Structure formats: C-alpha cells, structure tokens
Amino acid sequence: MPLLLDICICTCKRPNQLRGALQSLAVLQLPPDAAVTVTVVDNDPVGREGAQLVESLSAEFPLPILCVLEERRGIPYARNRCISEAQRKGADYLVFIDDDEWVAQDWLIRLFSYAQAIGGHSVVSGSVVRQLPDSVPEFYSGFFSRKRRETGDRLNYCATNNVLIPMEAIRTFGLRFDERDPFGGEDVLFFTEYSARGRDRALCGGQGV
Template sequence: MLISVCVSTYQRPEGLKRLLDGLNQLTFSKCETPNLEVIVVDNDSTGSASALCSVKEKNFNGVLKYSIEPTRGISNSRNKALACINKDTNFVAFIDDDEVPASSWLDELLFVQQKLDADVVTGPVFPHFTETDVPNWVLKGKFFEPTHFPTGHPLKVAFTNNVLIRFEILRQIHIMFDERFALSGGEDSHFFMRLSRAGYKIVWADTALVYEWIPQNRTKMKWILRRGYRCWSTQSLCERELYPSIMVLSIRACKGIGLISQGFCLLLPSLVLGQHAIVKALLHICRGTGTLAGLAGVRYQEYKVISGIQNDRKPSTSFRSGC
C-alpha cells in the first residue's frame, strides 16, 4: 500500500523541518506499514525550501519529492501536490507546514478508514504555543482548542490540516481545489463539502492527533477575531454555492443574525467576567458578520500576495522531482 502525504509550504523553514522530522518518525501498530511518499510543494517562487528538502531527502524513510508552484495561492499549491503524486497511490493525506503529527497519526487514520470503509477520515488539531507567556485570557477562552467527536462520527466537511482521502475518488473529480479560494482560504471546506454532497463518506478519527505550532502573533485579539470572520464567511460562501435553496440560505442568515445578537447581549456581562469573555462576545459578532458577508458573496482575501514578492522568477533547479 502506498500513501502520499501532501504538504504546501511558504517561507516556514523551521516549521517544515519539524514536520518532515515528525513524518520520518511515524509508527504503525494497528495497520500494516505502508510505503510512504511525501510531496512538498513550495509556494515561494525562489525555492526557499529546496535546500532543506535536499538535506532531509538523504535520510528519509520513504520518497521525498519537492516541487515549486510559483503562482501564489493555497489552491494552486495543493493542486500542484496532487499532480505530483504517484498514480499508483492508494491514499492521499494532507497536513500543514506549521504542524507536527503524533507518531501514530497515519496509523490511526488508516485504521479508522479500514474499519468503517470511509472515503475521507479527518481528526483533531491541538495547539502548541511557541511562547511560554501565552496570555491567560487566550487559555481561559480556549480559542484554539479543537472540536471533538466520537471516532466514526459522520461529517459534512473536513480540512487539509489533518485528513486522509481515498485516492480512487480523486480520479473521478474534474476540479480539485477551487482557485477562486487561492488567496482567501476555505478551498478545503469547498472541496470536502463537494465530496459530501456527492455522497462520499467523511468520518472523524479522534485519536489521529496533529499539533499546530501557534506563534505569538496569533495569540492577539485582532488575529482571533479576523480568523473568526473569515472562516464563517467562507462557510457561507460555500453553502451559498453548493446548497443554494432558499431554506438553507435562510437558516444560515438566521444563524448570522443570531450570532451578532448573542454577541451584543454578552458584551455587558463580559465586562465583569474578564477579557476572555469580551473576546468571546466580539467573536460571536465577527462570526455572525462573516456569515452574512459570505451569504452576500463577499470574499475576504486573507492570503493576499505580499508586496514585493515576484511570482515570475525561475524556480530553483536543485532537488527537483520528476513531477
């Protein structure tokens, strides 16, 4: 059995190193040890991750491929990764370059897939704060704690920060990650919601653990509120397109209005309860506003092209795969 693990990266050398080290230490006890290939797609046209991948390739337990996608955008890099995988692969996994999997991560995903004959299996992502002095209100508010479901719980969406996909179903899909979401994020929500709508089985694996490195700049109120707005806006954009019935959109609109109303109701008591409660109230308002904005077709581009970055530079020719 062959599993292809896809990684998109952009100027995160330390994170990518941690991830590759973690992937190199995967263990298997519940399932037969598979053959492994890891595809790293560098979304930096200068090929800044090339040297690191070249070093890691020498002692890697499996095949390590490296390629460059010069066109900025997360959809573009994910699609490039899918284009680079071995066509004889059985499963495709996705994980982010600021994450590290538990050693049993892939074993748990495979075990649940085999047990339930699922098309897609996804699991939790736990926070790992890079700074020791994390603000108390962040911890008390649990803003980075993952959602939990019982293993096997059916879902209508998954995300590329921790997921396993049966490769057979990818052969049947014309459009993979929609490039309209390249700079806004949410391409994974749209992709997996399409799979769910097509009848494919998505389930949860609560023991397939991944840890996300949370830098200090993400433990700020502005970042948390902005991410809340974007994520709920993206969800609405996807539902607006994939489930365009008046009933579905009306329910979504009511959710948005309800969140805003709830947020304003919580603001006054939050002044007594503390900063975590204030941020939670504001987060309700941001999520509700994002919900309504998405329904109106507003697309918030979180990953805009950085000023001064040139996308038309020639890729590095060192350590290139045949993909």
Template sequence: MSNQTQIDICLCTFMRPELLRETLTSIEQQQLSPDINVKVFVVDNDANAGAETVINEFKMRGLIDITYDIEPEQNIALARNRSVRMGKGDYVAFIDDDEVASESWLTHLYDCLRRYEADGVFGPVVPIYPSNAPAWVVESGLIDRPSHKTGTTVVTGATNNTLVKRSLLDQYTGPFDREFGLTGGSDAALFRKAVKDGFKLIWCNEAIVSESVPDERMTFEFLKRRSYRGGQCYARIILAEATLIEKLMWFFKRLAYTTVAILLVPFAMILGTKYTMRAIRKLFLNLGQLSVLSGRYYYEYRR
C-alpha cells in the same frame, strides 16, 4: 512492494523552513505496518524555492521517499492541486507545514478509514501554547480546533489532518478551486461538495497532530481577521449552492445574528476578556458572512 498500499502525503509550504523541518521529522518517525508504503510530496508556494535546502537535508538522510516541486503562483489551492498530481497512491494524506504528527498519526487515519468504510477521515489539531500565552486566549478556546468522537460523520473538513481515497479527489476538476487560493476555504468547499455527492467523511480523534501557537496569533487583531475570513469563506461555500429562497433566509438570519452579537458585546465586557472575545468572534463571523454581498474578500494568503 507490489502488495503494499501506497499513501501519498501531500504537504504545501510557504517560507517556514524551520517548521517544515519539524513536520518532516515527524513524518520520518511514523510507526507504520510493513504493508504500507509512504511517499511524501512537498510543494513550495515560494517561487524562490525557500524550502529547497530543508528538502535536500531529508533527501540526504534517506529515511523517507520525498519529492519536491514549486508552484510559482501565489495560490494555496494551486499548490494543493500540484501536490495531488505528483503522486499515484490509492490514498492521499494532507498535513500543514507548521504541524507535528504523533507517531501513530497515519496508522490511525488509515485504520479508521477502513474500519468505518469511509472515503475520507479527519483528525484533531491540538494547539501547543507557549508559556507566555495570555490566559484569555487559552480559556476562551478561540484557537482550539474541532474535535469529535471517533467514527462521527462530518459534513466538511480541512487539509490540516486528513486522509482520503484518491478516487474521491479524482471526481473533481482541480480538485481544489483556485478561486479560494488567496482566501482559504478550497478544502472545506471540496469536502462539503463531496458529502453532497454521497462520499462518506468521518472523524478519528486518535489521529493527533499538534501545532505550536505563535505570538502573532494570540492577539485581538489576528482573531478578529481570522473570524471575518472564516465567515466569508463559509458564506461563499453555502451560497454557491443555495436557492433564491435559501439566500434570502440566510441574509435575514445573518442580519439578526449580527444585531444580537452587537448587543451582546457590552454585556460580555462586564464578564471579562475571554467572554468579550467570544462575543466579538461571533460578531466578526457574521460580519464576514454578510460582507460577501460586497464581492470584496479578505486575502489572508496574499504576500
């Protein structure tokens, strides 16, 4: 055991027991070399311990080493921080509680990180659409996540499909910022900061996890809110490190982009729903950025 490399898988969950069960099952099925030891740390952000029954099922099966804890304060950043503190492995992997990992997911992340001598590596999240998915949702690509060629250097990332060296996380207090705990974005803020501090982050396109798209995400209202929230988070991150001149340039650029997006919407409506939604997404991304000037944020994770 002493010669093994330990990877801690950190998984935060909130009131999604059935989806969590699928995620943990996919972790049980990981194809790993004998020199890798995996420990799973699940933090429930539900003070009522809604995931405990599912966790006990997997403890009884004994196929994975799993530890469970609760973060009672509603805050995704605090839940992530608690999960990181629970382990001591040299590497920390993250996956969401509504995702299913491919059997070689962790192996690809680990091999890629070592091959490119990186400090962190990210992989794609592939959406699985139900048979009743509206055509415009699929064709527009609005739900699709980023994808890059393996080995591509990236400037930020999310904790939905990630492996990082613990030494990176140890450099920062938290390491996730609780101020993003109800809006999201603490992961993007951390990894953007890490790149500025000289850490190397790359992409591994073979390390696939999938995510079933629920009906409530395939609506105009959801995509509008998600775009607005995404714009807010991005602006909060970049403005925190910007000079006065950069802030002024950002403001006038966003104002121009917002104006152009408003003018494009009527023309997009002539071309069809998918083009209309793409134009509206651009509009709300920019409106979200400008809205940070009000100091009022959209709290997607507040329940």
C-alpha cells in the same frame, strides 16, 4: 502490492516549521500493509527555502521524499499540485498535513487503520491539538480551541490539516481545490462538494485518528 499513501505538505517561506513537520515524519511508525512517500510543494518561487531544506534532508530521510515547486502563488494551486503529484505516483491515498504541524509516531497507523476498518473509501479527518507558546496568556487558549469530535462522527466538511483522502474519490468526482480565490476557504468548498456528491462515501472525523 501494498497500497500507496502519499503524505503531502504545502509550504511557503516557513523552513523552521517545515523542518519540525519533517522531523516528526522521519520517526513515523508505518502501517504494515502500505507503502508511504512524502511530497513537499514549495509555493515560494523566489526564495525556495522549502526546496532547499528538503534537499538538505533527502539523503538521510527514511522515506522517499520529493519536493516540487509550484510557481503560482496561492494555497489552492499548491494543494492541486499535491493532487497531481499523488496521481503521477499512482497513490491510493493522499494525506495532507500543514507545514507547522508535527505528528505522533502512531498517527498514520491509526488514521489508515480506521479508514480501512470503515471500508477504505471514506475521507477521514483526524484531530489537531493546538499548542501555544508559554508566553501566551492562558485566557487566549479559548480562542484557539476546537470542538472535539467523537471518532466516527459524520462531517459535512473538514480542513486539510490532518486528513486522508481516497484518490479513487478524487478521480471519480474530478475534484480539485477552487483556484478562483487563491488565498483561503477552498478546502471547505472541496470537502463540501465531496460530501454532497459522495453520499455513499462518508466524510468522518474523530479524536482517535
């Protein structure tokens, strides 16, 4: 049976950005030895724009796609709902991207292949290239640039904007995103805890994935 990868996107009141992310997933090249599903967690209990968008796209979307509503407002609630949905599906890996990102066609193949090449038990954080509108003055780009990592660099923490997480590690360590501060910083805490508790399981990143 192929391994199951669940790509999860949390969203709230950003249907245009979410549409771009989903359009990039619609033309994704898939790993030959894996099954892929998509989960969208809409964190807007009133407007439900994300849920409406997914419903409009689902009939022709090339991957199994599910949208669930998380009524508790705050990103850790939405991310923990992603964990719950991935567990319910029996996923082997949870893959996070943000709703304002789009991915290269070979992105998942590169991310998953690298994870498998280093044993399949490690969190792998891929690179994110920021693109600013043409109207933004060039000197502002320095404020948004990030240090480029070498593939295989060991990390103490990472963000959830391009990351593959073995569900095995989540189950083993009982990991969840900290809900005490629902508006920021919990992803750093989550991966810091993973790094501290899973010393035999690398947390890696790099340009090539």
